[in-house]
Amino acid sequence: MxxxxxxxxxxxxxxxxxxxxxxxxxxxxxxxxxxxxxxxxxxxxxxxxxxxxxxxxxxxxxxxxxxxxxxxxxxxxxxxxxxxxxxxxxxxxxxxxxxxxxxxxxxxxxxxxxxxxxxxxGNGSAPAGPVAEGGLQLDEAAQRIRCGGEPLALTRYEYGLLATLLKRPQRIFSRAELMDLVWGDAPDTSERTVDAHIKLLRAKLRAGGLEADLIQTHRNMGYSLQTPR
CATH class of the missing domain: 3.40.50.2300 (Response regulator)
Known part of the structure; x- marks a missing residue:
């Protein structure tokens, strides 16, 4: 149909x-x-x-x-x-x-x-991909990220942002880098959009049961995904 x-x-x-x-x-x-x-x-x-x-x-x-x-x-x-x-x-x-x-x-x-x-x-249709510490699983084939085994309800850009951070844990990405990597097809978007999406991702990760704030803000530098100690 x-x-x-x-x-x-x-x-x-x-x-x-x-x-x-x-x-x-x-x-x-x-x-x-x-x-x-x-x-x-x-x-x-x-x-x-x-x-x-x-x-x-x-x-x-x-x-x-x-x-x-x-x-x-x-x-x-x-x-x-x-x-x-x-x-x-x-x-x-x-x-x-x-x-x-x-x-x-x-x-x-x-x-x-x-x-x-x-x-x-494609939700849930492909095997889980690389695993990042902290209970997050990146499944690039299905374009899904799981939290504690359950798929996160992510928008297109939320997925792109979190996937970028997951692929390079500990690495600090500037807002400009994230704009190029995630919002390359949206040239009218400003760096404020990155901050708004980080806020939304943090809320969804907490709702998924992650107590640690995995996404860290580095003043005047950008963001990184930090594995919990």
Whole structure:
């Protein structure tokens, strides 16, 4: 069966462009225009992924994201205006997996959607990879990181950031290095995004049962993953 995309979008030009591109890639798309319609559609037929615009007539995409995250780890992609960094950071803090800035390429949106869905489908399907002290396992084949044997619910950039640190424990990465390694395809992103993602990762690691703060901040230098003593 085709994978199902939920698309709340009130701008006809954007909606028509995305509908054409996504359906051309054999996705089933439910297009709605309001927050209330998006939540009703989500409950009626849970999708495989949602593409949320920040601005909607009766609210915004953040409202939809908050409501979905109460019950679901559904992959979410945000559409944001170019230069609106606060929107991108807020969306990521709410649990979005990725974001695309306007104006965007429909092919890029489709490529990102397919990449996220491949990662979601690969959850737990491959053997565990290298093990880092502290109870974390990196499975690069499935693009998953396990904490105490359980997969962490990570967004695309959270995974990339933690995987980078895990591959080189004790090594200090500057923010600029992390931007190049993890956010190379998002040139509009600032180094503040690294700090926001570190904060989110620390919270998820603590929720996964790790008492030690594995990700260390090195003032004026950057971040490293430190194995517990």
């Amino acid at each position: 085709p994978q199902h995309i939920l698309l709340p979008e009130d701008e006809p030009a954007i909606a028509d462009t995305l509908l054409y591109a996504l359906r051309g890639e054999s996705f089933e798309v439910t297009h709605v225009r309001l927050v209330s319609e998006a939540l009703a559609a989500f409950r009626a037929k849970p999708p495989d992924l949602a593409i949320l615009d920040v601005g909607l007539p009766d609210g915004n995409g953040f409202d939809v994201c908050r409501a979905i995250r109460k019950t679901s780890e559904l992959p979410i992609v945000f559409l944001t205006a170019r230069g609106e960094e606060i929107d991108r950071i807020l969306g990521l803090e709410l649990g979005a997996d990725d974001y695309v800035t306007k104006p965007f390429s429909p092919r890029e949106v489709c490529a990102r959607v397919k990449a996220i869905l491949r990662r979601s489908a």
